[in-house]
Amino acid sequence: MISPTIEDYLKAIFKLQKGKEKVTTSSIAERLQLSNATVTSMIKKLAKQKLVKHVSYHGVVLTEGGEKIAVKVIRRHRLVELFLKEILELEWDKVHDEAEQLEHYISDEIMDSIDRVLGYPKADPHGDPIPTRSGDIEKVEDNYTLAEAEVGKKLVINSVSDGDPNKLRFMFKLGLLPGVSISIKNKTPFEGDLDIKVGSSHYHIPLAVAKKIYVTQIERRLKEEEKKHLTV
Amino acid sequence: MISPTIEDYLKAIFKLQKGKEKVTTSSIAERLQLSNATVTSMIKKLAKQKLVKHVSYHGVVLTEGGEKIAVKVIRRHRLVELFLKEILELEWDKVHDEAEQLEHYISDEIMDSIDRVLGYPKADPHGDPIPTRSGDIEKVEDNYTLAEAEVGKKLVINSVSDGDPNKLRFMFKLGLLPGVSISIKNKTPFEGDLDIKVGSSHYHIPLAVAKKIYVTQIERRLKEEEKKHLTV
DNA sequence: TTAAAAGTTTAGACTCATCTAAATTATATG
């Protein structure tokens, strides 16, 4: 009933929904590297199965059921990534592509085992939150790309995009990993490179890399933490 | 090119070839639970790809290329089974069905990792030999089912069929595991039950279970060992 | 040695996921 193909569609729609723009057939087609026509016909099928709502010519939204499946696939993906890195010692730039396949063939029982063996982790190797067994997924506040962040402020890396192995290896060499504190020393104007500081090292990095790194200003983050503690 | 479906066909043919009978389309159909017509058309495709040799109405044989792929799939299957049992602590009656899926989606890199983490094991949880990375597979000499074995002789369990979870759980409860020594005390005539001794315990087991347990006579096995040592 | 039974292949159809090209609808611009 829910094929690997359908799981990938639901996951794609879920991720596109996180953005502010409405989810169009062409945005899904772009993301999954399929023709628009292919996506339209699959969307009709998903709508019939009540996994999405579709208004012709005006975009797609996941139903509750569709979202539940999407989150479950994301949980499998991220747990598998971490498992491959921690237990099987694969390099962090290789785990994404492997997980993209395995996420469709891991039973609930294996998932629970992996979760247990890893000690119920909260984030994957790229800093992305792992949804809980019951489908709750942590939202990250004040999450900007390094490309958008202000010069001079203290920043902490929340996560990095896991799609491009070459950029991941580049980041790894410079120690640009989730949890690490950095700051921007200078931005070349008109969409140019950035000078950054990581620990005591200074680096010059291309904008394309900065766009793949998600950060929060440390002061803001501390404020958020305080707020949380007060309400608890 | 080599789809999961094709991998399953090649694996099925490989296992059927171990028997003395020639491999027919209907034997493959029976094993994979498909119609004869489906198998015939797939066999034609495999023949075109030089993975099997097929003489119409007279059966199928793997080519060298086809066999190489089959052995590789079996290696993945058995390593995954052992991994699921040892590292993820799944029960031994559950690992086969999981491995049946995962065997098609495990990269060479993950395979090598699993092999390393497990310490380059020789046999899967059911006692079946794990082919080496280069495709060598250990042949077991004097391998009979417990149903065929002689009353009174000292026997050792080589392996058990991994397909039926219920029978596996039954065996587990009685300690009928690979490596364990047993003997048959009595066979009810006309295909009836068996009385066996395992350690100091006596059990009465159905023929259907005895047919799923592969054993060797211990004396013979020792002789084989001697022969090996002399030739080394 | 030949006819019935058993086994195998062929013919034709179906579903899933995909494509390209054509038609339709929405949107942007003069």
Add this chain to the structure above:
DNA sequence: CATATAATTTAGATGAGTCTAAACTTTTAA
């Protein structure tokens, strides 16, 4: 506000893998 452009859907086709029913070959056994 009318039309040109862009986005989306429909139409029709394809390949993989499967099915049932019919045709054909081989084997069995009268």
